[in-house]
Amino acid sequence: MSYDAIIIGGSYAGLSAGLQLARARRRVLVVDAGARRNRFASHSHGFLGQDGRPPEEIAADGRAELMDYPNVTWTVGEATAADAEGDGFRVTLGSGEVEQGRRLILAGGVRDVLPPVDGLAERWGRSVFHCPYCHGYELDLGRIGVLAVSPMSMHHAMMLPDWGSTTLFTNGAFVPDAEQLEQLARRGVVVEPDAVKSIGGERADINLADGRCVALDGLFVLPRTHINSPLAEQLGCALNDGPMGRYLQVTETQETSVPGVFACGDAALVAGSVALAVGTGARAGAGAHQSLIFR
Incomplete structure (x- = not known):
């Protein structure tokens, strides 16, 4: 099956991006490895409307909201490879399955090195x-x-x-x-x-x-941060050097240096939080959707 967008990462940024595309009635695939960056914290703070809640509850509620849309597919696993194909992208999963999408959103986050x-x-x-x-x-x-x-x-x-x-x-x-x-x-x-x-x-x-x-x-x-997913490097996305580690270079619509590839969340921020991840996810989802129309 071919999707309008494949989202790599089902945490806060990926969920937010998916919601914009789902509400635009686009076919969306979310590939999630299940390793949220804040999984070690008992409570999340500073996110309006969710202050003080356990982070796993916020993520679970977000996933439930997204999966209420019948045009969204969720798969558990890792995306191990990606390359451009025609007017879209081909993504290989750890299971060996290959998925195709017209747009790609990188929301796999970062890992902290203490x-x-x-x-x-x-x-x-x-x-x-x-x-x-x-x-x-x-x-x-x-x-x-x-x-x-x-x-x-x-x-x-x-x-x-x-x-x-x-x-x-x-x-x-x-x-x-x-x-x-x-x-x-x-x-x-x-x-x-x-x-x-x-x-x-x-x-x-x-x-x-x-x-x-x-x-x-x-x-x-301040830990050093490393981008989780290898896809950005494989696709040739430009990176910026930050004080804690490298992060993806994006435009105002969260598009990377590779046309059709968008990025959001901590992998596209100098320093992140749940609130910032959700905001960049919303921009990436809307940006990806509009690129499907105006290009």
């Missing part, structure tokens, strides 16, 4: 976070740490005092200069230069190399 500190990965999404807007308020003006990974951690440390008393653990990854130290002092940020040995405790206590332990209510870190 610095190699003992105890960090086990607390990811529970007491170790990357987004202050998503998780800062729930720390209730408590004790917050920033684990430095690059000069971008300065930005993190300058923001977080609005959510609690903040300590920047430079950990050999970043050394603030005199001007930056003055800026941090004005924001009330404590700078801890000793190396971080491990993360422990019920929340995210920092065990330092000199034997001290700094108790925290939450810890923020």
Whole structure:
């Protein structure tokens, strides 16, 4: 069967893109591997109308809404290859099946690569976070740490005092200069230069190399991000270099540098959230639909 659009990724961005196309009565295939980026978090925040809900419930409700449209097909699995064919694209699934679509929407998201500190990965999404807007308020003006990974951690440390008393653990990854130290002092940020040995405790206590332990209510870190799907590289889509990793270059309608291929969600953002993913998905779905009409 040939589809008007094949969407790779059935999380928030892919669901949002699919909804626009479904309501335009287009034939849509969603290919989903089932690995949402925020699956480690118990609650999602900052998304209007859904604030504080478990992320799996938001995704499940979105899928149920999309699948109410009879012109949408959902398949569980990975898309392993894609290439242009005629006026559309051919997508090969992990099962070996080959699907054809006139437009392709890449919504497979990114994966986070954390610095190699003992105890960090086990607390990811529970007491170790990357987004202050998503998780800062729930720390209730408590004790917050920033684990430095690059000069971008300065930005993190300058923001977080609005959510609690903040300590920047430079950990050999970043050394603030005199001007930056003055800026941090004005924001009330404590700078801890000793190396971080491990993360422990019920929340995210920092065990330092000199034997001290700094108790925290939450810890923020900027992971490196890697685009999940190999399709963008196979198709030759242009990428931008961001402070946390590469992301797909898109136009205002979310179209990539390859005509007919659109991208949305975290793979097409410098930094993402559920709310931003849904917004870019809506743009990608509408953009893909209009391209079917006006080209």
